Amino acid sequence: MQTKTSMLSGPIIRNAVKEAFMKLDPRVMFRNPILFVVEIGFIITLFLCFFPGAFQGSTPAWFNIVVAAILLVTLLFANFAEALAEGRGKAQADSLKQTKKDIVANKWVGGEIKQVASTDLRKGDIVVISQGEMIPGDGEVIEGLASVDESAITGESAPVIKEAGGDFSSVTGGTRVISDQIKVRITSDPGESFLDRMISLVEGAKRQKTPNEIALNTVLISLTLIFLIVVVTLPFFGDYLNIEIDVPVLIALLVCLIPTTIGGLLSAIGIAGMDRVTRFNVIAMSGKAVEAAGDINTIILDKTGTITYGNRMASEFIPVGGAKQIEVGEWAAISSMKDETPEGRSVLDLMKKLELGYNESSASGGEFIEFKAETRMSGIDLSDGRKVRKGAVDAIKRWVAAQNGIMPTDLDVAADKVASAGGTPLAVAVDNRIYGVIYLKDTVKPGMRERFDQMRQMGIKTVMCTGDNPLTAATIAREAGVDDFIAESKPEDKIAVIRREQAEGKLVAMTGDGTNDAPALAQADVGIAMNSGTVAAKEAANMVDLDSDPSKIIEVVAIGKQLLMTRGALTTFSISNDIAKYFAILPAMFMLAIPEMNTLNVMQLGSPMSAILSALIFNAIIIPLLIPLAMKGVAYKAVSSAQLLKRNLFIYGLGGVIVPFAGIKLIDLVIHLWV
Ligand SMILES: Nc1ncnc2c1ncn2[C@@H]1O[C@H](COP(=O)(O)OP(=O)(O)OP(=O)(O)O)[C@@H](O)[C@H]1O
Ligand SMILES: [K+]
Numbered sequence: 215m216q217t218k219t220s221m222l223s224g225p226i227i228r229n230a231v232k233e234a235f236m237k238l239d240p241r242v243m244f245r246n247p248i249l250f251v252v253e254i255g256f257i258i259t260l261f262l263c264f265f266p267g268a269f270q271g272s273t274p275a276w277f278n279i280v281v282a283a284i285l286l287v288t289l290l291f292a293n294f295a296e297a298l299a300e301g302r303g304k305a306q307a308d309s310l311k312q313t314k315k316d317i318v319a320n321k322w323v324g325g326e327i328k329q330v331a332s333t334d335l336r337k338g339d340i341v342v343i344s345q346g347e348m349i350p351g352d353g354e355v356i357e358g359l360a361s362v363d364e365s366a367i368t369g370e371s372a373p374v375i376k377e378a379g380g381d382f383s384s385v386t387g388g389t390r391v392i393s394d395q396i397k398v399r400i401t402s403d404p405g406e407s408f409l410d411r412m413i414s415l416v417e418g419a420k421r422q423k424t425p426n427e428i429a430l431n432t433v434l435i436s437l438t439l440i441f442l443i444v445v446v447t448l449p450f451f452g453d454y455l456n457i458e459i460d461v462p463v464l465i466a467l468l469v470c471l472i473p474t475t476i477g478g479l480l481s482a483i484g485i486a487g488m489d490r491v492t493r494f495n496v497i498a499m500s501g502k503a504v505e506a507a508g509d510i511n512t513i514i515l516d517k518t519g520t521i522t523y524g525n526r527m528a529s530e531f532i533p534v535g536g537a538k539q540i541e542v543g544e545w546a547a548i549s550s551m552k553d554e555t556p557e558g559r560s561v562l563d564l565m566k567k568l569e570l571g572y573n574e575s576s577a578s579g580g581e582f583i584e585f586k587a588e589t590r591m592s593g594i595d596l597s598d599g600r601k602v603r604k605g606a607v608d609a610i611k612r613w614v615a616a617q618n619g620i621m622p623t624d625l626d627v628a629a630d631k632v633a634s635a636g637g638t639p640l641a642v643a644v645d646n647r648i649y650g651v652i653y654l655k656d657t658v659k660p661g662m663r664e665r666f667d668q669m670r671q672m673g674i675k676t677v678m679c680t681g682d683n684p685l686t687a688a689t690i691a692r693e694a695g696v697d698d699f700i701a702e703s704k705p706e707d708k709i710a711v712i713r714r715e716q717a718e719g720k721l722v723a724m725t726g727d728g729t730n731d732a733p734a735l736a737q738a739d740v741g742i743a744m745n746s747g748t749v750a751a752k753e754a755a756n757m758v759d760l761d762s763d764p765s766k767i768i769e770v771v772a773i774g775k776q777l778l779m780t781r782g783a784l785t786t787f788s789i790s791n792d793i794a795k796y797f798a799i800l801p802a803m804f805m806l807a808i809p810e811m812n813t814l815n816v817m818q819l820g821s822p823m824s825a826i827l828s829a830l831i832f833n834a835i836i837i838p839l840l841i842p843l844a845m846k847g848v849a850y851k852a853v854s855s856a857q858l859l860k861r862n863l864f865i866y867g868l869g870g871v872i873v874p875f876a877g878i879k880l881i882d883l884v885i886h887l888w889v
């Protein structure tokens with residue numbers, strides 16, 4: 215993202231203060247029933263400030279004024295928390311909007327270029343973009359190759375190559391072509407582009423409560439209702455016992471008992487969680503996706519490029535069946551002349567490094583066979599009829615066997631040697647003869663084992679899916695420390711793994727970038743597409759990683775977990791707080807009516823009135839005090855959910871009881887000087 219808005223910049227705070235007042239509008243307040251109850255309490259006490267005797271109460275006017283003031287401040291604090299969380303998103307949206315300028319697009323109509331406004335482009339339109347021009351909308355390159363500056367979207371200044379066909383064909387509106395020319399088919403209608411979606415997401419325009427949030431809200435509202443009923447019926451008991459209970463005191467009791475703390479912070483926690491993902495350069499299409507990430511049981515990972523660096527480089531030609539090393543190199547090179555994959559290019563690099571030559575002209579007139587994940591082979595059909603292939607050893611064996619070829623006895627030994635070192639063996643064959651093996655070297659990224667250990671401690675299973683052979687897969691799986699692996703898998707096998715896990719009731723996350731990953735990305739509960747990937751992948755996924763770093767899935771899960779933990783911790787804290795306040799206020803209430811009941815004053819508070827006001831003040835100031843925690847998230851540790859629950863219940867449950875006792879006592883010591 216272009217702007218990394220700091221957490222608390224001046225304008226954001228100023229704006230949040232203003233918003234806090236605007237949100238007092240009952241029509242806005244109504245959406246948060248807990249705070250709405252507080253607002254009604256405020257209105258009643260405000261009325262009592264002017265007509266203290268209206269409900270035959272005996273509390274003095276000054277007491278009513280102070281209660282009304284504290285209630286107002288409580289509302290403002292809660293509104294401020296939400297506005298602050300929203301503010302950062304708005305600031306980001308503003309800078310994105312600047313990227314989204316209306317420009318003139320060169321539309322390709324019937325072989326001619328027509329200039330139209332970018333806002334008039336529709337799905338299916340073809341546009342031509344040349345060096346220096348802005349790409350007018352999201353689309354897919356259908357012709358040509360260009361380097362594109364995507365820094366406006368990704369914040370990454372290095373240009374990326376976009377070309378027709380393959381996994382690097384998608385372009386985003388608002389990015390700039392910095393060399394060459396491409397023809398692009400537009401894939402989104404006005405207002406529905408990636409940038410549009412990003413803006414409305416960070417702006418919170420589309421922010422909907424997630425199912426988890428709705429469930430928690432329902433519990434909190436039920437609690438509020440129960441306390442409301444309890445408090446409303448109290449005066450009747452009072453009448454029966456001949457005790458007069460004043461309305462402002464009842465309101466103070468109610469506000470202290472209902473979960474105002476979590477009610478005030480709940481939406482801030484949700485917004486901040488999404489914001490953390492955004493700052494991490496991942497665009498989540500919904501809050502639900504972020505939460506689902508926190509509940510993930512299984513992560514499906516690619517081997518190449520995710521667990522390993524993925525720059526698989528040819529490092530050795532190993533001859534088999536009596537062939538010579540130069541022959542292996544020669545055929546490997548010929549099969550790679552038009553193979554634009556990193557693997558293919560590395561074969562030609564190795565030839566240069568070994569100073570081996572080959573007859574390039576023998577390929578002329580031949581038909582190149584592109585690498586496909588389905589066939590796991592690439593090569594060329596020469597004009598003289600010979601067919602040259604390189605590819606996964608089992609795939610080449612099958613291809614050669616189909617032509618009644620013979621298997622060199624030392625082939626498996628050579629392949630296994632490469633595979634057991636964690637490398638990928640590619641067999642090289644011409645028609646029915648296998649010449650040897652190319653050793654593709656790849657390295658496991660550092661720190662993977664620690665990350666997978668953490669995942670395991672969190673109770674998450676990691677499954678590596680790879681098109682590679684079982685031995686290579688096993689070696690890398692062991693080295694990286696994943697729980698399980700699937701070798702020789704075709705793209706459709708990924709979707710099968712996901713379905714199998716989901717059938718066991720598990721939530722599954724995966725990353726992908728190709729069009730053939732799209733169904734699996736859609737099937738997964740959390741699908742993270744790489745920004746460099748195809749339009750299909752990005753549309754199927756519910757998150758897009760702007761940095762195109764597939765291993766980020768691990769952090770996204772951590773952020774989701776942290777969001778759920780923060781919500782749980784603050785809910786626990788809020789509810790145990792309310793219990794503590796009960797012990798401060800209830801005795802005070804009865805003492806106010808029957809001064810002889812001093813034994814009830816367990817907290818030894820100064821006077822009944824200062825007890826009530828202290829509890830109410832504490833109830834208000836705990837909200838801003840917890841804003842940093844709500845926004846930053848609780849400290850995160852990789853342990854199982856059960857352990858987490860125990861730990862959080864202990865810290866936030868016990869803390870939630872102790873902190874208000876201490877806080878209320880402290881406030882009472884100060885205000886008792888006057889009250
Ligand atoms: N350029 C290529 N030419 C021929 N065969 C290749 C080429 N690239 C890869 N292969 C073979 O095809 C197999 C599948 O490749 P693919 O890229 O689909 O999966 P992978 O990279 O091994 O696994 P992952 O899913 O972890 O990325 C590889 O294991 C390799 O044996
Ligand atoms: K409360």
Ligand SMILES: [Mg+2]
Pocket residue numbers: 518
């Ligand atoms: Mg791959």
